Amino acid sequence: MPxxxxxxxxxxxxxxxxxxxxxxxxxxxFILFGRNVSEPAQLRDLVAELTEAGARDTVPILVDQEGGRVQRLRPPLAPRYPPSMTVGRVHERDGEEAGLRAAWLQGRLLGHDLRDGYGINVDCLPCLDVAFPGTHSVIGDRAYSNDPAVVAALGRAAADGLMASGVLPVMKHLPGHGRTDADSHLELPRVRATRAELEAVDFPPFRALRDLPAGMTAHLLFEALDALRPTTLSPSTIGEIIRGELGFDGLLMSDDMSMKAxxxxxxDLTAAAISAGCDLALHCNGDMAEMAKVAASVPELTGRAAERAERALDVIRRGATPGSIDEERREFEGLLALVA
Known part of the structure; x- marks a missing residue:
């Protein structure tokens, strides 16, 4: 049992x-980063090693492959993709149908590249954070739009595209990272918006996609929700907001526990995240001493957390739906050419 x-x-x-x-x-x-990637044969071998190390029929192999700045596999390992905000511009310029199709195709193609090319079966996408004028560049053009309804619609389409390629999507960053004016990789951002402001703008995309199989917390302190603890460590924010108000009952993982936020x-941090309601603690930097502390502080995956994990794995087990990837890629390139 994992x-x-x-x-x-x-x-x-x-x-x-x-x-x-x-x-x-x-x-x-397991999760992969740029330090784990050099060329195709090496990456396939590493994924095979990790799958063997997982010692189960279905072992999740995660990566952040969004497009734009956040793309761990770059040419020649995978084509370069635009950031989510460019897909949002297709929606703005050419209409809802074109925007939704572009978002679905990007998810579909990203998933195909990952799973068919290398055996990677989880993509930490879509990013459902709403853009604001003062949004820190850590989110920036990773957001689809400043309109919550557009973010929700394009995020849904991208997630559906990933699942059409047999890849598990992980929506992020619950309950919303768009208002931050600091980089949570380096420090703890504080969000001073009122509860009403959060309910009106930040929460709706996550509520709309509450049926997705997996999500990731934000390392943000929302003063209106819990003035003492960031979301990842906050039983009230996870229990009352993410599980309660937003209605998300999927697999909930922390953002990277090694971030400076x-x-x-x-x-202690790992134990607090699990106690607060995270189903899984995500640790990314590969530092053995830190990993030992994380592993010693988490339980076996049982109960409701195990049930959620199994539902998430069903996306991978179902595999890809048939289609012509070459034709879909040409269609996607044509849609994006309109906003290039």
Missing amino acids: KAWIAGCSGLALTADERAFFADERPWG LDGDMG
Whole structure:
């Protein structure tokens, strides 16, 4: 039985220490970053190693492959894709039908590249954060739009496209990262918006996509929701807002526990995230000492968390729906050419 965490690894192949550690500590899945990618054969070999280390029929292999700045696989490993905001511009300029089709096709093609090319079966997309005039560049053009209804519609289409390629989407960053004026990789952002403002703008995309199988928390402190703890560590924000008001009952993972927004002992932080209501703790940097603390602080994946994880894995198990990837790629390029 896996434990309630997702692990990174340090390099282009697993070390002997990592293989032994993962066999003992049984992460639910693994996540890849640029440091893990060099060329196609190496990446396929690493994914195979991680799948073997997971020792289960379906082992989740995650990556952040959004397009734009956040694209871990770049040419020649995968085509370059535009950021989500460019898809939003298709919607704005050429209408709803074109925008939704572009979003679906981007998800479909991203998923195909990942799963068919390398065996990667989870993409941390769509980004459902609403853009604001002062949105920090850590989100920036990763947002589809400043209109919550457009964000929801395009996010839904992108998620459906990923699932059409047999790839599990992970929506982020619950309950909304768009208002931040700081980079949560470096410090803890504080959001001073009122509850009414959050309910009117930030929450609606997540509420609209509450039936998606997986989501990721934001390392943000919302003063109107919990003045002391960021979302990832907040039982009230997770329980009353994410699970309650937004109605999300899918698999909930933390954002990366090694980000500087969270301050404290890694083991204590991980235990607090699980206690607050995260089903899984995500740890990305591959540091063995930190991973040991994470693994020691999470339980086995049981109960409701295990049920949610199984529902999420069903997306992967169903596999891809048939289609002509070459034709879909040409269609996508034609739609995007209109806003280039």
